[in-house]
Amino acid sequence: MLQIEDLQVKLGDKEILRHIDLEILPGEIHILFGPNGSGKTSLLMTIMGYPQYRVTGGKILFKGQDITHMSVNERARLGIGMSYQRPPTIHGVKTRQMIEICAKEKIDVDALAKKVNFSEFLKRDVNEGFSGGEIKRSELLQLMAQDADLFLFDEPESGVDLENISLIGNIISELLQRDFRVESKKTQKERHKERTKMGLIITHTGFILDYVTADKGQVLFDGSLTCTTNPREIFRCISRVGYEECIRCAT
């Protein structure tokens, strides 16, 4: 479980997250909406533990541990994984090597890469000259290798071409144990009970909702979390009347 209590965060001198409370239970997927600059990425980076996001109040608990001041790699080892929107290029480090770094044990990198149509890129430097869509597939591939328990997705569908969007959507769904295409002798109820993976997904376009059945939606506006309700409902509301009007329901 991820539990965020009264979290306040500053970036430099600027207050960017105000009194955030958020709880993601094992097996739950949350969608995070919000206009540009509202603090969505900052929230993910804070959960991941980026030191420039300075926690000035409140705390973050994960799997019962207070991780508020834990280093990034300790959080990764504890089971938090993030898909970045604009990850840095690391020269001389091949994508294949990066996938191996992500995996805690030996894995079949080629088989994994094939799933996201990324075999051709394994020999390239990680993120070097990748298009927006290629970055998403690379990030997804890294997360597949990492096999975290809490997945943080920063706009996983932005820049992805139509051909790959269902691919990405379905893989995310699979990572989060929501893939209904999987053959199983178990009933849906049993499978539902077995879900443990948690997800927090930022989306602008809402495309991801066509592939991933999410449990809750939240709107982050000006550093504060407002609505918490059915993500489809929020998405439709934003689409029709815009963020400002939409968050009125909460105020």
Added chain:
Amino acid sequence: MRDLNERALRAKDKTSNLGLDIDLDTYGSEPVSHSYVEDLDALSEADKERMIMAGIDAEETERSGTYVQKDASVIYSRSRQEGIEVIPIIEALKKYEWVQDYYWKLVPVDTDKYTARTQLDLHNGYVIRALPGSKVVYPVQACMYMEREGLSQNVHNIIIAEEGSELHIITGCATAAHLQSGLHVGVSEFYVKKNARLSFTMIHYWAEEMMVRTRSAGIVEEGGLFLNNYICMKPVRSLQMYPTTHLVGKGAVARFYSLLVGSPESQMDIGGRIYLKEPDTRAEIISRAITNGGNIIARGDLIGEVPGVKAHLECQGLILNGGSIHAIPELEGMIDGVEMSHEAAVGKIAQDEILYLMSRGLSEDEASATIVRGFLSVDIPGLPPQLKAEIDRAVEQSDKDMSM
């Protein structure tokens, strides 16, 4: 020969423009002779180990020939493939007249006191030649090994890739573990004939107080390719070199790559200069320098003399733990229609790259090491896999020393 000696004598005190001036009298030890071995296996384990570090394989598996010189003595010289010649230069000068056509033809004997000394007190060196159309199956390896304290090892090498041939050489310079100080003066002349391909990969593994001055030049004819790789990741007191290559035939290509790690107290001044003298010639100089407290000067100079040439220079430096990096990239376009570019950057490891790797589970130290290793891992197209493996090994090895 007399003329060469006279010119050398006149230059015997001529200082070099680059690098601190070395008092040659300090390195006055007389060489002691070492006996020739029939099998490299006869070398001591300690010697073998040092040579392995410089890329020399005593088993000679996957090597087309071997030359090993210890101080001033050739202790092993053998070709393992027809069409490939490996001959000690003193023997070659006595036996074959053609060697004169290449001896001091690219590097002037009176360049400075180091070239002069190499002429006046020659401690051998090698001639490695691929006959026309011959293609090596595996690289040829050459090792200049120094054991004698206070010796100045003066060697002259000639490398010839005849028309249509393909030759790959890995050359390691190393010193015995006990050696503290010494001077290595090496003159190398490279001839890449029409449509020939030559790669020359030099891995240096010096002692902390070693002084090194090399003087080398190359010429590449029409359609030829010359790859020159230099790797030095171990401490050295003072190292200065500025190899020059002339692209004199249409479509000739030269690429220089250097990977440098400057340890505390090390002074490295390393450059590369390529003249593009014919249309469609291509040149590339790429250097990656890391300092842990040493001072590194990374020079590069590209001179485009005719239209239709392409040249690129790249100097990247990382300062990890004190020291300095001075990148001096130069481009000289002499006429309309040249395409020349350079990029240079000196900095530190980017924090966002470290955090990115940490978010995949690496500790901060592991992340830095991974980035540094990546920084030093440059793709060198055309390099045989055995040599790629040797370079990777040198990088891995240096990694262990760079505990940050």
